[in-house]
Amino acid sequence: MPKPLPMLTWLLIALTGALAVATIAIHRGEQINAIWLVVAAGCTYAIGYRFYSKFISAKVLALDEQRATPSERLENGRDFVPTNKWVVFGHHFAAIAGPGPLVGPVLAAQFGYLPGTLWILTGAVFGGCVQDFVILLFSIRRDGKSLTEMAREEIGPLGGLVAYLAVISIIVILLGVCALVVVNALKSSPWGTFTITMTIPIALLMGIYLRRLRPGKVLETSALGFVLVMLAIWGGQWISQTPSLARCFTLSASTLAMVIILYGFAASALPVWLLLAPRDYLSTFVKLGTIGLLAAGIIVLHPTLHMPALTRFVDGSGPVFAGNVFPFAFITIACGAISGFHSLIASGTTPKLIRNEKEARLVGYGAMLAESMVAIMATIAACVLQPGIYFAINSPAGIVGQSPEAAANTISNWGFPVHALDMQALAQAVGEQTLYNRTGGAPAFAVGMAHIFSNSLGGHSLMAIWYHFAIMFEALFILTVLDAGTRVGRFMVQDALGHVLRPLGRTSWYPSILATSALIVGAWGYFLWQGVKDPLGGINSLWPLFGISNQLLAIVALCVATTIVIKMGRSRYAPVTLAPLAWLVAVTFTASWHKIFDADVRIGFLAHARQLVASHGNARLIFNDRLDAAVTGILVFMIALILIESAIAWLQVLSGRKEARVKESPFVATRFAAEQE
Amino acid sequence: MKDASATTRMVKTGSGSPLERCARVFSQVLLLMLATVREIFDESAYQRFLAQRQLLSSRAAYALFLREQETRRARQPKCC
Numbered sequence: 001m002p003k004p005l006p007m008l009t010w011l012l013i014a015l016t017g018a019l020a021v022a023t024i025a026i027h028r029g030e031q032i033n034a035i036w037l038v039v040a041a042g043c044t045y046a047i048g049y050r051f052y053s054k055f056i057s058a059k060v061l062a063l064d065e066q067r068a069t070p071s072e073r074l075e076n077g078r079d080f081v082p083t084n085k086w087v088v089f090g091h092h093f094a095a096i097a098g099p100g101p102l103v104g105p106v107l108a109a110q111f112g113y114l115p116g117t118l119w120i121l122t123g124a125v126f127g128g129c130v131q132d133f134v135i136l137l138f139s140i141r142r143d144g145k146s147l148t149e150m151a152r153e154e155i156g157p158l159g160g161l162v163a164y165l166a167v168i169s170i171i172v173i174l175l176g177v178c179a180l181v182v183v184n185a186l187k188s189s190p191w192g193t194f195t196i197t198m199t200i201p202i203a204l205l206m207g208i209y210l211r212r213l214r215p216g217k218v219l220e221t222s223a224l225g226f227v228l229v230m231l232a233i234w235g236g237q238w239i240s241q242t243p244s245l246a247r248c249f250t251l252s253a254s255t256l257a258m259v260i261i262l263y264g265f266a267a268s269a270l271p272v273w274l275l276l277a278p279r280d281y282l283s284t285f286v287k288l289g290t291i292g293l294l295a296a297g298i299i300v301l302h303p304t305l306h307m308p309a310l311t312r313f314v315d316g317s318g319p320v321f322a323g324n325v326f327p328f329a330f331i332t333i334a335c336g337a338i339s340g341f342h343s344l345i346a347s348g349t350t351p352k353l354i355r356n357e358k359e360a361r362l363v364g365y366g367a368m369l370a371e372s373m374v375a376i377m378a379t380i381a382a383c384v385l386q387p388g389i390y391f392a393i394n395s396p397a398g399i400v401g402q403s404p405e406a407a408a409n410t411i412s413n414w415g416f417p418v419h420a421l422d423m424q425a426l427a428q429a430v431g432e433q434t435l436y437n438r439t440g441g442a443p444a445f446a447v448g449m450a451h452i453f454s455n456s457l458g459g460h461s462l463m464a465i466w467y468h469f470a471i472m473f474e475a476l477f478i479l480t481v482l483d484a485g486t487r488v489g490r491f492m493v494q495d496a497l498g499h500v501l502r503p504l505g506r507t508s509w510y511p512s513i514l515a516t517s518a519l520i521v522g523a524w525g526y527f528l529w530q531g532v533k534d535p536l537g538g539i540n541s542l543w544p545l546f547g548i549s550n551q552l553l554a555i556v557a558l559c560v561a562t563t564i565v566i567k568m569g570r571s572r573y574a575p576v577t578l579a580p581l582a583w584l585v586a587v588t589f590t591a592s593w594h595k596i597f598d599a600d601v602r603i604g605f606l607a608h609a610r611q612l613v614a615s616h617g618n619a620r621l622i623f624n625d626r627l628d629a630a631v632t633g634i635l636v637f638m639i640a641l642i643l644i645e646s647a648i649a650w651l652q653v654l655s656g657r658k659e660a661r662v663k664e665s666p667f668v669a670t671r672f673a674a675e676q677e
Numbered sequence: 678m679k680d681a682s683a684t685t686r687m688v689k690t691g692s693g694s695p696l697e698r699c700a701r702v703f704s705q706v707l708l709l710m711l712a713t714v715r716e717i718f719d720e721s722a723y724q725r726f727l728a729q730r731q732l733l734s735s736r737a738a739y740a741l742f743l744r745e746q747e748t749r750r751a752r753q754p755k756c757c
Contacts, residue, residue: 077729079749085714090713100757174757215739218718273747280750281718288717334757342755349753484755491752507748550757 011051015044024117028309034380034624035302037117038484041376042157045369048125051669053365060565060573061137063357068670071353071636080352092190092350093367094247096132096342097291099478100550101206101375103181103441106448107543108332109390110320112310115329116379121624123330123337124372127580129556131338132201132346132576133364134561139347140354141664147347153663155646162642163556165495170341170549171489172284175264176527177546178485180538182442183256183528185471190203190249191236191431191464192471193256194259197249198232199279199476206278221670222285222469225278228284228486229476233468240431241339253532260482267483268490270586279584283480290473294377297452297489307390319395320439321540322602327591331547336375338580342368351613356672381448382441388418389435392582393444394539395493397437431464439537446470458532480582489520530624540602541628544595550631552639555581559646566650574650592636596629605629685694 019542022041024032059062073082083091106117139145145153148167152160186192206225214220239245242571251259316324325389335341346364354360382390391411392400400407406422411418427435430450435443450466491507493516498505504512531538558581598604601611609625612618652658693701715721723734723742733736 016733077725078722078745084709086709087713087716091717094717095753097754171754178757211739211743212736214722214735216723216734216742218720218723219714222718222754273743277743277750284717288714339757341754344754473695481755481757484751484753487751488754524702546757575717 006046010413013043013046015137017047021118021121024309025114031304031306033302033356034298034305034384037113037376038299038303040117041121041373044121044125045372048129049365049369052125053129053361054134056130056365056576057358057361059156060570060576061134062568062570063137063360064667065356065358067141067357067667068668068672069140069357070351070665071355072670072672073665073668074143074352077384077434079349081630082355083353085355085362087354088350088355088359088363089153089367091353092345092363093289093370095349096335096339096367097287097371097374098335098481099181099442100339100341101179101371102378102445102474102652104322104543104547105336105375105378106382106441106445107320107327107394107539109307110311110313110318110394111325111329112314113305113379113383114309115314115325116333117329117376118509120337120372120379122376123333124368124375127554127583128338128342128372129365129368130576130580131340131561132368133361134565135343135557136346136351136354136364137357137360138561138564139351140357140360142188143665144351145347147560148187148345150564151556151560153646154560155642155649156565157644159556159559160640162638163560164492165338166549166556166590167344168489168492168552169631170553171485171492172523173542173546173549173631174341175482175485175489175524177530177539178481178544179260179264179524179528180261180531180542181440181442182475182478182482183253183532184438184447184537184539185442185475186251186256188250188434189432189471190246191240191468192475193249193251194236194239195229195232195468195472196475196479198235199282199472200227202228202232203275203279203282206282207274210273211632218281220509221278222281225282226285226289230469231280233465233472235445236468237464239432257525257528257532260479261521261528263479264482264486264525265517265521268486268521269513279476280480280484282503283477286473287477290470291374291377292580294452296447297375297449297456298377298380301386301452301456303380303452303455305321305380305383306386308387316600316603319391319399319654321543322600323544323591323594327587328544329593331544331591332585333375334421334547334550334554336372336378336401338551338554338584340550340555340557342371343553343557356670361365377444380446381452381556383445383448384451386418387416388412389423389447390444391416392423392536393435393438393447394441395437396439396535396540398535398537400437404436429463430467432467437537439539441539442471442474443478450628460612462659484521486517488523490516496584518674530627533620534624535621536602538636541624544591545628545632547589548591548595549635551584552635555584555639557590558584559642563646564662567662568652569660571650571654588639589636592632595632605632623672724744 017040020036023036024040071080073083105116148160151163202225206221210221314325388411392407400410408418408420419659423435446467449470450463452462453466454463494505494507494512503509531542558577561577562574565577594603596605598605601608605625605628609622612622653660725733726742
């Protein structure tokens, strides 16, 4: 019989959560406090973790604490290491938390705070957490195999091929979009550009310190690097106020794009580990610290949200990106709700560290809840801004007009008052020349974060420092994603080409390194260049493309998961993975249809291309539209193939025409359980 | 790396005044957080490497460790 006290506690949590969700959902025309979002999220996550993940553990996956995990059976002190569950939790969270949960919710805030918040809460509890949890567990039961290997073994060779191509595609598109976010954050910003430039000598210094003076003392070195970065931020202010120096660091979007492309190539092709490894550590250090700081700031200061629950742009006419709330809100926010990319991490390093199967619940389900909370914080950071300011920062010049007065007029006419003088004052307060047309989400997030902190820590005088701290933090870890992603993509291409021509598969053969690095960098560099040259700011075209490809990868992961659940003889519980799969199919296929065929030129790639043809527009822009349409179409076609192949496998197993045999490693009893007894 | 589950058990069965127990729990939580960041920042991996190879920490040992880590790290994707 259930105990009354825990029952009452959970009832109280459920009622509080319901009250918070009702408050954020029902309020119209009044500003609400950000703490309601935090309470709604906290209660929803607590209920989801306590009840839904426990149900999945017991009924769907039948976690077995007596079964040895690969970290125990294959322990080698390098990849396979039995590790404390909280340590793995932190490790996994650090790997899955990137710029996505910060940027996506900021962009989706154009619909108001409500659609994004509801999607983040439900998407995480029923989709993202489930995906991460089941893929982690299935990888554990297969000696830490990757998603593509599991897709090949459990679904079929076509599944494996499609998974591989989906992973490569998402990496290329992701890197292009991430680079665009950095370009838009740093263009014409001498302060930001100087700070990020300084991270290179700082990282080199860290590398020398780490190798020569204090070998292996990474934490100490990272703390030192952090102090130097803070000095660089402080110094950036002086640079930006010294005209002769400011000119050197005031770069156009095109120049920044070229620099980032060259950086990506160098990071992949040259032996620059003295730079990359310390920068990676520094980025993680800053990332974890900033997320913690932002969480504390929001809870302590509990700011008021100025953005309404719903804006007029739910009809699809939004300036940040075009498209209706369904399906575009659901592909704009991927990380934070459900992200296919997480399945690569959940079937990468993490399964090789888990000490006991039971701990997969905390790591897989729990870490995704933490990531989802980061997305809620990003929503808050965007929505504490006055809507007029939010739209002025995030709208491209092609929509609101080139001059500050024209932009302010356009945005005010939408019902979100903003004055050119106020924008000028805000830009001065954060140490920028202008904040108009800073699309990509990062500047709006940085202004929101600076706004939250400047209300208490240091007051208005430190607003510029907070803004540039946030820009540095985002740019630093986006650049880390960029160099890590380029190398991962390079290895994947080399592995594949090795089957065609053996020398190309040798990861230490320099011609192969140069060729494959150029291939990967050329691919994402093209998308970056396309975004930089796009008169609508690039984000309107590329972020949905990224969202679609990321969610399509989640479809692959959920196909693998559903296939394994059915083969395990637990088909009655298949809706646990089938329901988010069906939702994602509906969302991504609808979004893809709109992006390719919609007659609205701001949404449909082909319609935009036709308009450009009719007006004798730029041939490159026409080609880009057609390329984006083709990429979207090919991705959807590939995912349709894996869906069909999976469905055939499910029907064959369910009808008894095919033996339900999962490719798990054989059961070995754990010795840890005996030790605990 | 120290196994935190053992320390957790110790806390649960610990005796003393409520203040002492609180202080003990707090210190264990700090230890666990330290263990987590040491794992994230590869310090634990370096210690395991030294223990496995029976080496003392030095420039040469760290250079060897980094070389061994290089390929493994290069294949690890970072999420968006």
